[in-house]
Amino acid sequence: MTDTFEPVIVGFTCNWCSYRAADAAGTARVKYAPNVRLIRLMCSGRLDPAFVLKALAGGADGVLISGCHPGDCHYIEQNYKALRRFLLLRRTLKGFGVEPERVKLVWASAAEGVRLAHEINAFVEEIRKLGPLNWPKWDNQSGRDLPADIEPQPIEEVPA
Amino acid sequence: MIENHKPKIGVYVCHCGSNIAGTVNVDDVRKWAQEKLGPEGVVIARDYKFMCSSLGQELIEKDIKELGLERVVVAACSPHLHEKTFRTAAEKAGLNPYLTELVSIREQVSWVHTDKAIATEKAKSLVSGTVQRIAYNTPLEKQKVPINANTLVVGGGIAGIQAALEIANAGFHVYLVEREPSIGGHMAQFDKTFPTLDCSACILTPRMVEAGTHPNITLMTWSEVTNVSGFVGNFDVRILKKARYVNEDVCTGCGICTEKCPKKVIDTHYEAGLGYRKVVYTPFAQAVPRFPVIDRPNCTFFQKGTCKACEKFCPTNAIDFKQEDEFINITVGNIILATGYDLFDAGRVTNYGYGRLPNVFSSIEFERLSNSAGPTGGEITLRDGKTKPETVGIIHCVGSRDKNFNNYCSSICCMQSLKFAHIVRERTGADVYEFYIDMRTPMKAYDEFYQRVLDEGTLFVRGKVAEVTNAARYPHEKGKLIIHVEDTLVGKQRRIPVDMVILSNGMEPRHDAKQTGQTFGISCSSDGWYIERHPKLDPVSTMTEGIYIAGCATGPKDIPASVAQGAAAAARVLDKILQKEVEMEPIRASVIEENCSGCRICNSMCPFNAIAFIGDLKVSRVNPALCQGCGTCVAACPAGAITGTGFSNEQIFAQIDGLLMTV
Missing domain, CATH: 3.50.50.60 (FAD/NAD(P)-binding domain)
Known part of the structure; x- marks a missing residue:
């Protein structure tokens, strides 16, 4: 148990379908991997790709995005916008040198608790195979990437 | 504000009997929140057997008053269950309800994980995420929107008839839309009803007649809803009224046209293929309304251009072969779907x-x-x-x-x-x-x-x-x-x-249930039946405010249960109508006009056409009455000029930080 890599995954769910799918999984006591921590958005269309980058930069090894099935969106069609952003984001991640597979999009209706649990388990396994992300630490003060082995140095304040 | 002053936060961890405490070390979570989240503003952390009990709620109220809490985080069940409970409790103590958040450590932790240590760690992480986020929550006020007192009932089976009658008898107007030529639904086809063996037609037809003649009911048969827009209180509905080829204003329903029609076809619908009907027909003797319909694909006149027997014999000249399908637009405040099976x-x-x-x-x-x-x-x-x-x-x-x-x-x-x-x-x-x-x-x-x-x-x-x-x-x-x-x-x-x-x-489920669901903005279960807001406690509501479901549309049911659901849905609608206005969740997007570059990307993003470009100022502006708060414009704005109350970038970023704090 301690030897296997336990990935940390941040999940974004919409309020209407996927968060309720998570509720349904809970109510039905469907067991799934504990590696995912969910954040509730009103709609998958609210997902700013910056959220995903922020999560990956902050220590997550993978990000799960979940919304209503195409056609079932509570806000008519915003999940299609999530899909577009997701596809673009995967391309951008590739450019960053991050495996695009670290971000996954899953449609789950409010009735699909079991399905969501299966998808979470599968995703945890996929990330486990990819290994830790090891995103370089971001230096808030200089606004630059730092190689993991260099300690951030304080920058002297320049008088105006 | 956040940097100078960390708001005082109270964290409450619920045992939920053994539902949570059986898998999560509640005491550990509480201690951890008190110690590790102290620098984040947590001034008090408590645990209690049942936070949702009145004693649990009083605990929060007391702390708000005595400790001057500015934010409340309750780690308990799903917000869909008890968010309202705790927000109301906080409001009672004088705290804006939107400064209270729930963390789901039951549905998302204790019920789905088994290892106590790991579950406890996850619970801590979720609590930390919400503590970080809630600092950025702002007080919000619910908006009130007037409710249109008219109601649309879709489906004229027994559930729909019951719903329509209840509302009409209370004095409000109902549009009852049915796609067949007559109301009555499946029940009109039955002979006897179990277990009393009373004759189905004998108990149903008086209700049909009542619905057909009620001054508060506009009956629209041979019609289908094609489009619905708007939201609770104000739905705009477009109804396709199919051509009957019979002028309803002058037809008396005497039946001479049916008698004189020379052509018979197999009645696959009402008689289930066992009998025949004429081409100009009413589905059955007690049909409501009594106006017949001409079955255009089978009519000799429409096929060959001759016959017109019905027109010749009609004593009131009601046959009108030139009639065309028409669209009718209505505005209603609430909708009941009783579309059956x-x-x-x-x-x-x-x-x-x-x-x-x-x-x-x-x-x-x-x-x-x-x-x-x-x-x-x-x-x-x-x-x-x-x-x-x-x-x-x-x-x-x-x-x-x-x-x-x-x-x-x-x-x-x-x-x-x-x-x-x-x-x-x-x-x-x-x-x-x-x-x-x-x-x-x-x-x-x-x-x-x-x-x-x-x-x-x-x-x-x-x-x-x-x-x-x-x-x-x-x-x-x-x-x-x-x-x-x-x-x-x-x-x-x-x-x-x-x-x-x-x-x-x-x-x-109806073969077109999914499509109908999409028209009305509600979803189906994997079996295809419409999903209730709560299967036990809210069986006639849906996730979409103002849309109710009744009868077999939600799952197989017998007649008494369908009638009960029709009446229940009507009661929910009357409740809404009598409130005269509806409170809308204040989750809205707004444009920070100084930052808006006027690119108009958001204009086309909005599914509700709530964002308009103000030409004089060269900025976009959100109409709060139309905005539903999905937030897609917030995510799309390249200038970061749109913010969403309740789900702002700051809130989400802080929550991500909080979730990953324990990593």
């Missing part, structure tokens, strides 16, 4: 031979056969229309409780089959076999009816029928239908020869 197509169970072996009947065919207004005048005969059956087999669960078709129980088929057995024995004296998997008769007076049918001498065989065949193996099977079944009580396979087989078809 489709009967399972028994032909799909090929081993039962429906459609191939003539004397295998579907349940609706038997209903028509036994109906005194039906094609045989109530005579129960074989397909030839003369021979009376001497032995009848009734097969339960056709298309239900079967992995090949539908997993669910259609709930009415046991009672329906018992009713059939009673009618067959009463009218023909035939021997009746019932083939059942389990007998399900749970409602009022249902089991008594089962006992009665048992006492009448109906024979019951417990087992799922493998096959219905006409291939005789023994002399006494010749010319009969043989039901091949495993009798699980005896533990033997049996072959039972009968003259007639009645299949008890299950119920299925």
Whole structure:
């Protein structure tokens, strides 16, 4: 148990379908991997790709995005916008040198608790195979990437 | 504000009896929150057996008053269950309700994980995420929008009729839309209703007439809803009124046109293919409204340009071949969907031979056969229309409780089959076999009816029928239908020869339920039935405010349950109407105009056309009355000039930081 890599995954769910799918999984006591921590958005269309980058930069090894099935969106069609952003984001991640597979999009209706649990388990396994992300630490003060082995140095304040 | 002043946060961890405490070390979470989240503003952390109890709520109220808490985080169940409870409690103590958040450590932690240490860690991480986020929550005020007092009821079956009558009797206007030429639904096709055996038409038609003549009901039959926009209180609905080719203003419903029409076609709908109807027709004698419809694809005039017999004989000149489909726009405040079910197509169970072996009947065919207004005048005969059956087999669960078709129980088929057995024995004296998997008769007076049918001498065989065949193996099977079944009580396979087989078809969601759901903005379960807001506590509401569901649209139901749901949905609508205005969740997007570059990307993003470009100022602006708060514009704005209350970038970023704090 301690030897296997336990990935940390941040999940974004919409309020209407996927968060309720998570509720349904809970109510039905469907067991799934504990590696995912969910954040509730009103709609998958609210997902700013910056959220995903922020999560990956902050220590997550993978990000799960979940919304209503195409056609079932509570806000008519915003999940299609999530899909577009997701596809673009995967391309951008590739450019960053991050495996695009670290971000996954899953449609789950409010009735699909079991399905969501299966998808979470599968995703945890996929990330486990990819290994830790090891995103370089971001230096808030200089606004630059730092190689993991260099300690951030304080920058002297320049008088105006 | 955040940097200078960290708001005072209270964290409350619920045991939920052993529901949470059994898997999460609640005490550890509380201690951790107190110590590690102190620098984040947590001034008090408590745990309690049941936070949602009045004592638990008082705990929060007291702390808000005495410690001056500015934010409250409750780690308990899903926000969809108790968010309102805790927000109301906080409001009572003087805190804006939107400064209280729930963390789901039951549905998302204790109920789905088993390892206590890992579950406790995850709970801490979720609490930390919300503590970080809540610092950025801002006080919000609910907006009030007036409610249009008109209601749309879709579906004129018994559930829809009941709902329409309840609302109309309370003095409010109802549009009742039905896609068939008459209201009445499936119940109008039945002969008897279980368990009392009262005649279906006798109890239904007075209701139909009442709905048809009620001053507060606008009946729109032969019509379908094509488009719905807007939101609770103010829906704009577009209805397609199909051409009847009969002018409703002058038609008296005398029926001469039907009498004179020279062409007959098989009535596949109302008579289930057992009888004929004219091309200009009302589906049945007691139809409401009484105006006939011309079946355009079959009409000789529309095919060949001649005939017009109906027009010639109509005493009021009501026939109008030039009539066209028209669209009618209405505005309503609430909508009830009572769209009903489709009967399972028994032909799909090929081993039962429906459609191939003539004397295998579907349940609706038997209903028509036994109906005194039906094609045989109530005579129960074989397909030839003369021979009376001497032995009848009734097969339960056709298309239900079967992995090949539908997993669910259609709930009415046991009672329906018992009713059939009673009618067959009463009218023909035939021997009746019932083939059942389990007998399900749970409602009022249902089991008594089962006992009665048992006492009448109906024979019951417990087992799922493998096959219905006409291939005789023994002399006494010749010319009969043989039901091949495993009798699980005896533990033997049996072959039972009968003259007639009645299949008890299950119920299925409407073939177009998904499409209809999309029109109204509600979703279906994996089986295809509409999903209730809560299966037990809110069975007639949906996730979409202002849209209610009743009857078989939500799952298989008998008549009493459908009527009860119709009335329940009506009560929910009346509740809304009488409030005169509806509170809207204040989750909205707004444009920070100084930052807006006027690129208009957001304008086309919005599904509700809530964002307009102000030409003079060269900025976009959100109309808060139209905005539903999905936030897609917030995510799309390249200038970061749009912010969403309740789900701002700052809130989400802080929550991500918080979630990952324990990593």
